[in-house]
Amino acid sequence: MSGTHAPHHHDHAHAHGGIPRSERRLLIAFVLTACMLVAEAIGGVLSGSLALLADAGHMLVDALALLFAWLGARFARRPPDALRSFGYARLEVLVAYTNAMSQLVLVAWIVFEAVTRLFSPGEILSGLMLAVALAGLVINAIVLAVLHGSEGHDLNTAGARLHVLGDLLGSIGAVAAALAIRWFGWQWADPAISVLVSLLILRSAWSLLRRSAHILLEGTPPGIAEDDIRQAIVDAGVDVIDVHHVHVWQLAGGRSVATLHARLREGTVADEVIAQIRQLLRDRFAIAHATIQAEVACCEAAGPCGAPAHGH
Numbered sequence: 220m221s222g223t224h225a226p227h228h229h230d231h232a233h234a235h236g237g238i239p240r241s242e243r244r245l246l247i248a249f250v251l252t253a254c255m256l257v258a259e260a261i262g263g264v265l266s267g268s269l270a271l272l273a274d275a276g277h278m279l280v281d282a283l284a285l286l287f288a289w290l291g292a293r294f295a296r297r298p299p300d301a302l303r304s305f306g307y308a309r310l311e312v313l314v315a316y317t318n319a320m321s322q323l324v325l326v327a328w329i330v331f332e333a334v335t336r337l338f339s340p341g342e343i344l345s346g347l348m349l350a351v352a353l354a355g356l357v358i359n360a361i362v363l364a365v366l367h368g369s370e371g372h373d374l375n376t377a378g379a380r381l382h383v384l385g386d387l388l389g390s391i392g393a394v395a396a397a398l399a400i401r402w403f404g405w406q407w408a409d410p411a412i413s414v415l416v417s418l419l420i421l422r423s424a425w426s427l428l429r430r431s432a433h434i435l436l437e438g439t440p441p442g443i444a445e446d447d448i449r450q451a452i453v454d455a456g457v458d459v460i461d462v463h464h465v466h467v468w469q470l471a472g473g474r475s476v477a478t479l480h481a482r483l484r485e486g487t488v489a490d491e492v493i494a495q496i497r498q499l500l501r502d503r504f505a506i507a508h509a510t511i512q513a514e515v516a517c518c519e520a521a522g523p524c525g526a527p528a529h530g531h
Contacts, residue, residue, distance in 0.1 A: 242292045245379055248362045249285035252278055252386070255358040262351030266344040269336050270396045271351055273329045273413045274389035277420075278355075280325050281382035284318045288379045308471040309434075316431040318382060322424035329417040333410035343409055345401035352393035359387040381427055385420040392416040437468035440475045443504050448477070451503060457495045458487040467506065478510040489513040 256278035263271030292311065299306040363383045392412040399408035439445065445465040452462045464480040477500060483492055493511045500506040 242289060244365050245285055245289040245292060247365050248379060248383065249282060249289060251358055251362050251365075252285055252383070253282045255355055256282055259351055259355050262347055266348040266351070267341050268343050268348040268393065268396070268409055269332055270389070270393040270409050270413050270416075271348055271355075273332065273416070274352075274355060274386065274393055276328070277325055277382075277389050278386050280321050281379075281386055284314075284321065284382045285379050287314050287317070305470055305476075308474060311471050312431050312434045312469075315377065315427060316435060318379070319424045319428035319431060322382070322385065322420055323428070326417040326421045326424070329413050333414045333417075336410040337407060340406040340410075343400055343406060345397045349394065349397035349401065352390055352397055356387070356390035356394060359383060359390050363387055377427065381423050384423065385416075388416050388419050434469045434471070439467050440469050443467055443475065443506075448479070448500070448504060451499060452479075452481065452496055455495070455499055457492050457499075458484045459492065459496070460484060464512070467504075470508075474508070475504070475506045476508045477504075477506045478512075480512045480514055482514045485515065487515075 256275050259271050259275035259278060262268070263275050288311075294307045294310050297307045363380065366380050366383060392415060396408045396412040399405045399412075445467055448467065449462040449465050452459055460482045462479055462481050464478070466479070467475060467477045469475050479496075481492065481496060483489060493513055496511055497509050500509050
């Protein structure tokens, strides 16, 4: 770099206070899910139902997912240290990504088992299957209600809700299959409904996978364009000639971070301009953490002097 530089200015937004409600909700959801998966596994074996066994397997993955989500939420509250200057907030994204991947593996297993059973159907005790499926439906509805109302940007809890929603769909499918077998003798309904439920899970899992992977790859947050930030600063009348090296990413869901270089007019007080830029980023783009490098002379990588730079 050449020219005069103002010190890096950082704007941190850290949450303070007691244990978040979402953390307690995750723990309650884990306990309820763990209890129900044992009941569904036993019921699936005794009744011979793939729908119940698939839902029990789903709930096993979900119980582990809820446990790791709870642990992730606890670690995410740890303050920054020498090894991780941004703290542990991105753990929630890593957990969400892992949850989504586990769902994809589970879907593949369910479809394989379902196809096998379609060609080799077995006897199913529909009465026991129905009772266990109804119990699972009630428990999953309670767990989903417990997790409802958490922050929309919390990927950790979003991943947990995805798993529980899959469980709820699995329970509904198991109830429908049990009724079809009991009333009409349709043995094929058990594996067929299992496939249908797995496809519904697949759609949500893929969405969560893309969202969490985008954050892990430090992609630009939705609704924010680097060119818009560049233009907004130049148009704001804050004595900035041009803006370059603009980078925006997310630490976790809803927590955007930005770095940029701003070339100032001669005689400008850098601290005042930096404060104005920082306020603009908060108000217009919801960027709570910004590192702003102020320059008077040209930056070598910014392009020709006097011309707005559009490179990174």
